[in-house]
Amino acid sequence: MSANNPWFLLALVATVGLYHLELIATLLNLSALKPEPPDAMRATTDQDTHERALEYARVTAKQGVMENSIALTLMLGFWFMGGFTWLDHLIHGWHLSPVARGLAIIGVMFMARQVVSFPFDVYDTFVIERGFGFNKTTLATFVLDRIKGLMLLAALGLPFMALLLWLFTISNFAALYGWLAVSAFSLLMSFIAPRLIMPMFYKFTPLEDAELRAKIHELSMRLTFPVADVSVVDGSRRSTKANAFFAGFGKAKRIALFDTLLKNHTHDEILAVLAHEIGHCKRRHVPKQIVLSLISSAVMFALLHFALQDPRLCAAFGIGRPSITWSLVFFSIAFxxxxxxxxxxxxxxxxxxxxxxxxxxxxxxxxxxxxxxxxTKLSRDHLSNPTPHPFYVFLHYSHPPVLQRVAALES
Ligand SMILES: [Zn+2]
Structure with a gap:
């Protein structure tokens, strides 16, 4: 652990630099808030609702800065006080096989991160989201979701991590095999998630509204987009935020509409949202995004291949006997x-x-x-910030801000 070690400097600059980047983006975003609703939103949003949206933006920003600051302090404290060295000694004392030891290290690191974020998640769900009227989750559902999530992650993630660590112990080309394994795993997950995992958290029931069913059928025929069935998801049991999604590959698609979307929107608006989703399928957006993510992970695995050859990576964090697992953990910090x-x-x-x-x-x-x-109704109901700062959008938004989408639709 010294300033002569390039990995030490890289990891430090990465961690502290990203914290400040996020802080600057958040401050810019707050400074871009406008006291009045924008013209394009006036038809759906009154002054009161707009002010609640401003308040929501401020409260969530404050919460984010606080969580990031505490996480950064804990991480740097743990690192500089020799926490990684201590943990390595502790786990070595358990006399496990190399793969099991690797899993133990990753498990402990993961659980530590969970313990840090848990109080923030509770505050976020039961104070902020409830305060703004979004949260409908009971503590029991919240805890049960957590337990289900962790069990699922353990059931799927641990065998997969074991495979990955084992590959690295037997082959010099492990980065290549690792990339193939990660690619196969994520393709498999995108296939099974809507079929097997979503139903573990949500209840699906057939859409009862016969008139809407007929209209959806008509739309899907007109767009030559065969739909196998339309179901309703009980999203309102957790949150009032609305959503729609598709599941299914190949010919027969399944549409799932959140009950919250059905409740607050006219048939035409629901059909427009569905047409938007069909547009994603027709334009092959999902396969394009999958290809991009495969390319990104190929870049990361190629760099990992070189990083693993260098014992200074582990030394930068105070680990004297380099291991694949620690290298993976530190690589993810430095990169x-x-x-x-x-x-x-x-x-x-x-x-x-x-x-x-x-x-x-x-x-x-x-x-x-x-x-x-x-x-505009979704933006209003989600208390979305109508005027986020372009830099914040650049960093975080997967969807353009509502005004930009409205302007593009009007053009
Ligand atoms: Zn979309």
Missing amino acids: QPLNLALSLFGGHLSRKFEIEADAFARTAMGSATPMIHAL
């Missing part, structure tokens, strides 16, 4: 900026795709109005 750069590209692409899907919905509906109404 955060590159990871961010890759995700910025992904975000840019995603925002471009949203504009394309909106344009598809406008054509499908024969008018921009239903989509504009749906977007």
